[in-house]
């Protein structure tokens with residue numbers, strides 16, 4: 001099994017390269033070598049490797065640059081950085097950039113072998129979860145994860161898929177609740193049957209009834225044709241109700257009755273129709289609070305939440321941000337038929353620091369914007385900041401309310417300084433130079449606007 005696991009060792013020093021090759025081959029791995037980052041990239045484009053062990057400091061392309069390029073080309077390849085004592089800090093930085101781990105040259109090689117085994121375990125786990133194992137074609141969702149919390153979410157979802165119980169998915173907006181619902185569908189014995197997806201936001205009571213129960217022709221003014229409702233459409237399959245926390249109290253009663261009795265009647269008919277669907281619901285609201293406030297029925301809540309799955313926000317699974325970003329870069333470069341040849345390092349730094357209030361949806365939109373805006377195949381942070389949603393928010397705020405000029409000036413100044421600091425990676429001297437003010441002035445602004 002180990003033979004199937006192939007490793008590329010990259011080092012510009014022949015002796016160290018050969019020693020590593022020997023140690024790894026003795027442990028039964030298939031090992032290839034490259035004497036530079038450039039040479040390694042060439043090999044990676046022609047051969048499939050599971051793991052790259054690269055020296056950090058090399059002539060020409062260094063280990064971090066190589067790591068970045070590998071992750072862009074194929075982020076399924078894991079990278080372990082090899083380093084001397086003197087550059088541990090850089091190695092730690094490499095981990096933030098997506099390296100699996102680092103190994104200090106003078107340490108016992110057994111430690112390296114144990115790191116390699118951890119990579120094998122991770123790969124096995126990924127294979128087991130039958131996620132995206134395709135070349136060229138991009139799958140609908142990216143479910144590989146290095147986060148223990150998210151892995152747990154997927155495990156619960158998979159187990160839950162095998163039962164027939166109702167599932168309630170909780171999590172902030174944009175975390176991928178619908179994605180989890182589809183994952184459950186795919187892993188259930190109803191996978192070949194229909195998945196009916198309804199966003200419950202904004203249904204009036206009458207609309208809710210005709211949407212869900214359907215109606216006969218002429219049942220009410222405007223009912224010009226017979227309409228089959230969502231309950232019937234989902235028969236034998238899965239019914240996914242997103243934003244369930246948004247339906248009215250009276251709609252909640254009707255929904256409860258239908259899921260308890262598993263029977264419905266179309267409006268304008270008294271024929272009882274049996275329905276059999278697997279119910280998955282989702283919300284970003286705190287339903288327990290809604291129950292306390294009297295806006296959500298507790299009996300419905302208990303019905304819906306036989307199994308509850310919590311999807312963590314993106315900022316609580318930061319280790320996945322980069323892989324998701326590379327996934328979206330590939331997705332949009334394929335969709336928009338644009339070759340992406342380089343990614344500005346500042347983007348990765350920005351992503352590593354940003355909190356993503358809009359979660360994966362926000363990361364997806366950001367990436368799409370970057371790929372759309374590039375004209376030369378290089379993704380640049382400036383494209384992101386110029387069109388960031390913060391800017392859009394500022395404009396929309398201006399549309400809605402009139403505020404003193406002083407406030408707008410302050411807001412613009414604070415946003416602009418923040419952007420320059422981000423671009424300069426919070427190097428105050430450089431930011432001050434770019435802004436044409438003194439370091440002291442910049443410090444004052446930073447504390448005035450609480451920018452750190």
Ligand SMILES: Nc1ncnc2c1ncn2[C@@H]1O[C@H](COP(=O)(O)OP(=O)(O)OP(=O)(O)O)[C@@H](O)[C@H]1O
Nearest residue numbers: 141142143172173174175176177178179284360361
């Ligand atoms: N794992 C993923 N891989 C690829 N795309 C994803 C993933 N998770 C979420 N997305 C994308 O992010 C966006 C938001 O996902 P989704 O609609 O599932 O979130 P949600 O939690 O249901 O959001 P809301 O609460 O607003 O309904 C979608 O465009 C979805 O395709």
